[in-house]
Amino acid sequence: MSTAFLVRALPGSPAxxxxxxxxxxxxxxxxxxxxxRFSATLTEGNGLLLDRDGGHTELGTTAAxxxxxxxxxxxxxxxxxxxxxxxxxxxxxxxxIVLDSSLMSxxxxxxxxxxxxxxxxxxVARVLHARAVDRGDHWELRPAS
Numbered sequence: 001m002s003t004a005f006l007v008r009a010l011p012g013s014p015a016x017x018x019x020x021x022x023x024x025x026x027x028x029x030x031x032x033x034x035x036x037r038f039s040a041t042l043t044e045g046n047g048l049l050l051d052r053d054g055g056h057t058e059l060g061t062t063a064a065x066x067x068x069x070x071x072x073x074x075x076x077x078x079x080x081x082x083x084x085x086x087x088x089x090x091x092x093x094x095x096x097i098v099l100d101s102s103l104m105s106x107x108x109x110x111x112x113x114x115x116x117x118x119x120x121x122x123x124v125a126r127v128l129h130a131r132a133v134d135r136g137d138h139w140e141l142r143p144a145s
Contacts, residue, residue, distance in 0.1 A: 003029030005042075022050045025059070075120070077108040082128075086141070089124065093117035096138040103130060103141055 005026045024033050025047035032041050035050045042048060047059035075092060077085050085108040086097050095117060110127045112120050118132075121139050125132035133140040 003031060005029075005031045020052065023059075024048050024050065075112045077110050077112075079107045079109050082106045082108055082141075085124070089120065093120055095121070097121070098135075098138055098140045100130075100140065100142040102143055103128060 008023050026042045030043045049057040086099050121132040
């Protein structure tokens with residue numbers, strides 16, 4: 001039996017109030033995960049979101065598989081806070097993205113697959129009922145009006 005899994009560091013963001021965490025997702029087999037005093041065996045299709053002290057959140061199958069969708073060329077967002085979504089979009093597209101303050105508390109739920117980087121931002125804007133504006137050296141996500 002083989003094992004395949006992903007471990008990814010998620011940097012914290014003072015702007016969004018998030019703390020550094022690590023996501024562990026198992027796509028095949030099983031993996032023993034330890035953090036602080038926490039220990040668990042994850043099986044295929046499951047994942048955990050861990051903080052440094054062993055605090056953890058179990059990810060449902062949809063969220064766990066969404067965390068590795070990018071391996072197949074897709075990005076999945078499931079009720080993700082926009083500051084976090086923007087961080088992921090910046091890494092994926094290579095664009096610097098400026099999020100309008102009125103969209104900071106928005107949450108993103110969409111699947112993006114087979115889009116160009118600019119097409120990804122246009123799709124996100126449609127989902128948010130917003131606009132994606134190319135400013136040359138960066139993109140802005142702002143309200144539609």
